[in-house]
Amino acid sequence: MENKFTVRGLNLYYGDFQALKNINIDIPEHKVTALIGPSGCGKSTFLRTLDRMQDTVEGARVEGQILFDGEDIYRRDCDVIKLRKKVGMVFQSPNPFPKSIYENIVYGPRVHGITEKKKLDEIVERTLKEVALWDETKDRLNDSALGMSGGQQQRLCIARCLAVEPEVILMDEPTSALDPVATAKIEGLMHELSKKYTIVIVTHNMQQAGRISDQTAFFLLGELLEVNPTDKIFSDPDNIKTEEYISGRFG
């Protein structure tokens, strides 16, 4: 099995505070990797180092190595734009732009130089079908995306992310702002997407991690305590802390 990301000795500091301590993890291709742990444990921060969104945070400093398809993404001449085209991100609360549904999806392709109307139309149809939103929206593509429900907005954001044809999708608690029905839809969608894409998801929901992921990583206070196949983590974890967290004894 190919590894999409190989992380070795990753440290991250905000000023004097060390938010990530010596992280080592492999993220396999076409699998779902779940990152779990209590709030403030560094899992979101870690997720954001994978597409270098952490660069936008003031005073953040990174040490160590993250290889994406064998290339170090923190080397000086790494093209962040190309990286982010291949590594998309879906955020905690749906963040569609205050534009039409159509404009939201073609935003990414336009960034990367696609201007032909026919091609853009194709992308809109393909991605909306991929997130099972096409039937609901095909007659109102020019309506504002802000008029959709939360769950629809989040699926639109996933479609927007798919529109630039990424290889990896990073998801930062994508269902925490949604109701159970919308959550179920997004989870079903993730299952479909994992056939084509590599997915890394941060979640606070143990059941969700159990349902959708192949591999689970447990973070605590900036350290990665355990990475194992999800079945093993939930039945027979190596680390006693992992067991305590999963069984709800702290966190």
Place this chain on the structure above:
Amino acid sequence: MELETQKFGTKRSESIRKQTKSKAFFGMIWVVAGITLAVLFLILGFVLVKGVPHITWTFLSQEPEMLGAEGGIFSVIVGTVAVTAMAVVIATPIGVAGAVYFNEYSKGGRVIKVIRFFTEVLAGIPSIIFGLFGFAFFVVYMNMGWSVLAGALTLTLMILPTIIRTTEESLKTVPMSYREGSLSLGATKWYTIKKVVLPCCWGGILTGVILGLGRAIGETAALMFTIGGSLNIPTSVFSSTRTMALHLYMLASEGISDEKTYATAALLIIIVLLINTSATRIGRKMTNGK
């Protein structure tokens, strides 16, 4: 009633006292608000009643004669439009660019703090000082003479802080998540600002521009030493000219014509009201139109 009193644990007399107190305060607020409104209507009414009857087609379309005692104020209207429009056209791009730099690019270093401090100071400087500076720098040192250009540049300096600040305020209302969404799709920072951030801000920027325009159109002191005050229609940016506010000042201070003074004042008020109402409307439309 007795039951209720027991339920809430207060005596009836106390409750009545509280209600009376509340009513008294409410009444006071009404009186104060009434006074404010009365003053406003008094001023507006006074000027409009004395001025509006003299605003005729002749007044609007003819050039002034005998220093403004006779004829109209056509050339003054042209001068007003030229000076204020030019000031706004120069100040808007500079102000918006400055605000984008402060809010999106600078990391809040010491230099930025100093610059921001001076921008705020700039907003509080009396306009006569701008006039003095404009005279010394633009008119004399830059050799522009008394001209539309010198006046417009002086006004630019005056309205710049307003535009910068309102633009910054509206940039701050754009959620970080929009910027992150755009960056995560591989867009550059500039592309993000151009396509996502600024389009959310046009309403706010427009408000700033209108506020600046309002300040510019009513400005007298800053223009007294910089545009000369000629009553001829300006033919180039180097022509001397006169704005309505300045015309008003000269008519009144030299006792040239009571009638024309009030007519000019009334027209000025009407224009400012029109600008403000249309701006609010356009601003609202742009914000809703997202």
